[in-house]
Amino acid sequence: GPISDYFGTPRGAGTYHSGLDVVAPTGTPIAAAAAGQVVLVSAGGGYGNYVVVRHDNGYETLYAHLSQTYVVQGQWVAQGEAVGAVGATGWATGPHLHFEVKVGGAAVDPLIYLP
Numbered sequence: 001g002p003i004s005d006y007f008g009t010p011r012g013a014g015t016y017h018s019g020l021d022v023v024a025p026t027g028t029p030i031a032a033a034a035a036g037q038v039v040l041v042s043a044g045g046g047y048g049n050y051v052v053v054r055h056d057n058g059y060e061t062l063y064a065h066l067s068q069t070y071v072v073q074g075q076w077v078a079q080g081e082a083v084g085a086v087g088a089t090g091w092a093t094g095p096h097l098h099f100e101v102k103v104g105g106a107a108v109d110p111l112i113y114l115p
Helices: none
Strands: 003-005 010-012 020-023 029-031 036-042 049-054 059-066 082-085 096-103 106-108
Touching (some): 059 082
Antiparallel strands (some): 003 020, 029 082, 049 059, 059 096, 096 106
16 A cells, blocks of 8 residues: 655654554555564554564564554464554554554664565
């Protein structure tokens, strides 16, 4: 879907947008960007329902504002496997995926890592 907000957009008070927002209809399946292990499935707060996957090369991907989660903590997922569905949970003005890539715990521009 179309990107509605990019990494690094100023958010005020010295903060910035830590990921990429991709607009899609509620219920659209969200594919894991790469193979890895689900290290967190959580709900509540600004991210709403979200999933974090840790990958072999030391980075993590985060998928937020999900209407549903399809995975459990500890589960291994393949690249392209659905981890959840697009929603508007948490601090969201409409249905979209907030996608983050973290290296060593620090958010980096996801566009660098996407094919």
